[in-house]
Amino acid sequence: MKKRLSLSLVLVLAFALILTACGGNNGNKGKKASESPAASSSAPATESASPSPSAEAPKDPVEITLSGWGASPEEQALLQQTLDEFQAKNPDVKVKYEVIADQYMDVIKTRLVGGEGPDVFYMDAFEAPKMIESGVLEPLDSYVTDDFDIADFEEPLVNAFKSPDGKSYGFPKDFSTLAMFYNKKMFADAGIAAPPATWEEFLDAAKKLTKDKTVYGFGAAPELARQMYMIKAFGGKLTDENYNAAFATPEAIQGLQLVIDQRVVDKTSGQPSDAGAGWGGEMFGQGKAAMVFEGNWAIPYLNANFPELEYATAELPTVNGQKGTMAFTVAYVMNKASEKKEASWKLISYLTGKEGMKTWTSKGFALPSRKSVSAELGYDKDPLRGALVAGASYATPWQAGPTLPIISTNFNNQFVSAYLGDQKLDAAMATAQETSNKEIKAAK
Amino acid sequence: MKGILGNRRAKENIAGYSFMFPTIVIIGTFVILPILYALFLSFNKVTLLGGVNYDFVGLKNFNRMIDDDKVWISLKNTAKYVLIVVPCQTMLALILAAALNAKLRGRNFFRTVYFLPTITSSAVLTLIFVWILNNNGLLNELLGMLHFPTHNWLAEPAVALFGVMLMNIYSTAPGFMVIYLASMQDISHNIYESAEIDGANAWTKFWKITVPLLKPVTFFVVVLGVIGSFQVFDQAYIVSRGDGGPNNSTLTIVLLIYKYAFKNLDMGYASALALLLAIVIMLFTLVQRKLFGDEKN
Structure with a gap:
């Protein structure tokens, strides 16, 4: 009995010790992480009896974390190359690049709440107003110098990351609009000479291109991100x-209604899942859609996965006599809680500056958001990218204030069911609007 | 005498608690405290981003549920899910167990094969099923060959939830099968023998002996099945890429809680919904206990 008791006491003590050790560690975690490089290098410093350890400190590179979502290996390599060039020019800054593979915004938000947010990270224009409003991003105006040349950016892209009172919280790293990708061979087979310029021509072309159950004339994306310009x-x-x-x-x-009718009345439009594909680019590449509206991201994808495919791009067909398309952009933003803001700004200003952006956009994975870089790389004259660049001047940016995430979810839910013909569009939109506003009110 | 006894009891208590101490600490830290914290959160409006802040709002989070269509949609989806999945998986488990309990050749091989789905990661299973249920997938191919109507299983609101159900039945039935199998082998041969002497055939033996004797196990299986089905999340999440679509048809209550908690960072409301789910599950379990009567004991 006594033996057992003492044994259990030992166990308890051991356990308590482990617990306190863990607790102690946790408390110091933040401090230790930032101190450790200094601590490791201060050992040789004392050995050589250096009188001024503080003079040694600046030599240690400051490590900052950069987070983004995953992309193709080629794109990842290009970003790494850009980062390497930055580090070569700024030996005092070391960049730790972290990829968040899935559910990027959920992960970023959770990390920010937990105080473990990265110093610099990607921010989609779509989520930006909400994040700016919540006050977790650092306003960047005080860091900007004349050299940075804000006027060089495409204006709508910079404005996407401004708060209502005009402060900038991020600078766009690149952008893309939507253009019409069409399959040249299918167009020739159907006897269509030129890509359709108006919505009426587009509907006609889709009718000629559709082959029952095997090829859809148009591969649609029934979601708000792709349809917002149709509302306008x-x-x-x-x-x-x-x-x-x-x-x-x-x-x-x-x-x-034009988008819905093409599906429900003409039956010449299908979504990727109808063809067993994951997204429009895949559907187009597999030859299951003759036309899709996609962005610059589809070009490297198609070239890598479907090298045989003969395709071309054109501006989207005009609706109601007006040109229209969507623009998507992503910025680098700084964490307000970052302890290394100077180094973080160095990184942001390099990546969105003329030099860094030139490297990053040099291979055409993304289009430069700076006019000077775009002109230098000649993308406006590129046969595939010209249509995408042309769209920038009249595009609707994918952004609409802090409530957009709520609205977008409810819109998509209802719009898809109208697209599938399960309910009339006006009823679906009324439901989507009512649900959105209810949720917006409840979340306040 | 009494003093010594009391002293001994105290000592035993101390020893007992010391042995339980690690477990108490772990359960306390990772189970009890979070439950209490969730309870606290459900009465607060919680702001997380840009400075953590709690505002006591009383029952506001619970009132909000009444007006929230998505709560009712998700409860309806989940109820539909439970009503179809639980009977199917229980019956399938019973049938599989009965088949394996028969003296077949290569029993161990079949046991392994049948049990594989349960030990496979549900994310992997779901991805495999996403391929099977794909518009050009295996299921449609089979249905097409047999001249049945095909569906775009994961994109049509009317059938998307069935796709998820199919997946879950497939992956959970074998686990319950093992439980059934174990208790079937516990049933004494004498009972079957005497039934045979009385002239019972295999069918009668199964219905009059095996099934009634397995009743406590069935209770256990159904309770676990109901709880598991109410908490379905991963399959619905992967199939709809986290948003419960198309047209909210795969929105389950846990997926809704996840959306409020991590997409909207509305922890107060999400905790209130989690509490609602806990209450619903408890009610169901109580009803089941009543239905299965006291034969459990």
Whole structure:
């Protein structure tokens, strides 16, 4: 009995010791992480009896963390090359690049809440207003120098990362618009000489190109990110001035109805999952859609995975006599809680500066958001990318205030069911608007 | 005498608690404390991003549920899911166990094969099923060959949830099969023998002996099945890429909780929903206990 008791006491003590040790570690974790490089190098410093250990400190590179979502290996390698060039020029900064493979925003938000956020990270324009509003991003205006040349950026892209009071919280690293990708061989077989320029021609072309159950004339993406410009085509609005959903109006529905009718009435449009594909680029590459509206990201993908495919791009067909497309952009932003803001700004200003952006966009994985870089690399004259660059001047940026994530989810949910013909578009949009506004109100 | 006895009891208590101490600490830290914390959160409006902040709001989070269509949609989806999945997986488990309990050649081989789905990671299984249920996938190919109507299983709201159900039945039934099998082998041969003498055939033996004697096990299996089905998350998450679509047809209650907690960072409301789920599961379990009566003891 006694033996057992003492044994258990020992166990308890051992356990308590482990617990306290863990607790102690946790408390110091933040400090230790930043101190450790200094601590390891201070050992040789004392050996050589250096009188001023503080003079040694600047020589140790500051390590900052950069987080982004995953991309193709080629793209990842190009970013690493850009980072290497930055580190070669700035030996005092070391960049730790971290890829967040899935559910990027969820992970970033959780890390920011936990105080473990990266110093610099990607921010999609779509999520930016909400993040700016919550106050976790560092305003960058005070860091900007004249050399940085903000006027060189495409204006709508910079504006996407400004707060309502005009402060900049990020600078766009690149962008893409949507262009029409079409299969040249299918066009020739159907006897279509030129890519359709208007929506009517586009519908006609899709009818000629559709082959029952095997080829869809048009591979559609029935989601708000790809359809927002259709809401605007006849003068509709996505939100009102208080960022409440306001798209269940006849004007907005008139544009969206065109997308629905092509599927439900003409039966010449299909979504990727109808063809067993994951996204439009794959559907197009597999020859299951003759036309898709995709961005610059599809070009390297198609060239790598479907080298035999003969395709070309054109600007999107005009709707209601007006040109329109979507623009997507991503910025580098700084964590407000970062302890290495100077080094972080060095990185941001290099990556979004003329030099870094030139390396990053040199292989055409992304289009430069700076006019000077775009002109230097000649993408406006590129046969495949010209249509994408042309769209920049009239594109609708994929952004609409802090409520967009809520609106987008509800819109997509209902729009898909209208696209599949399960309900009328006006009823679907009324439901989507009502649910969105209810959720926006409840979340306040 | 009494003093010594009391002293001994105290000592035994100390020893007992010291042995349980590690478990108490671990369960306390990782189970009890989070439950209490969730309880606390469900009465607060929690702001996380840009400075953690709690505002006591009383029952507001619970009132919000009444007006939230998604809660009702997800509860309906989950109930539908439970009502179809639990009977199917229980029956399938019973049938599989009965088949393996028969004196077949190569029993161990079949046991391994049948058990494989349970030990395979559910993410991997789900991805395999995503391929099978794909519009050009195996299932549609088979249905097409037999001249049945085909569906785009994961994109059509009307059938998407069935795809998820199919996956879950496939992956959980074998686990329950093992439980059934173990208790089938516990049933004494004498009972079967005497039944045979009375002229019972295999069918009668199964229904009149095996099934009634397995009743406590069935209770256990059904309770676990109901709890597991109410908590379905990973399959629905992967199939719909986290948003419960198309048209909310694969939105389960746990997926909704996840969305509120991590997409909207609305921890207060998410905790309130989690509490709702806990209450629903408890109610179901109580009802089942009533239904299965006291024969469990």
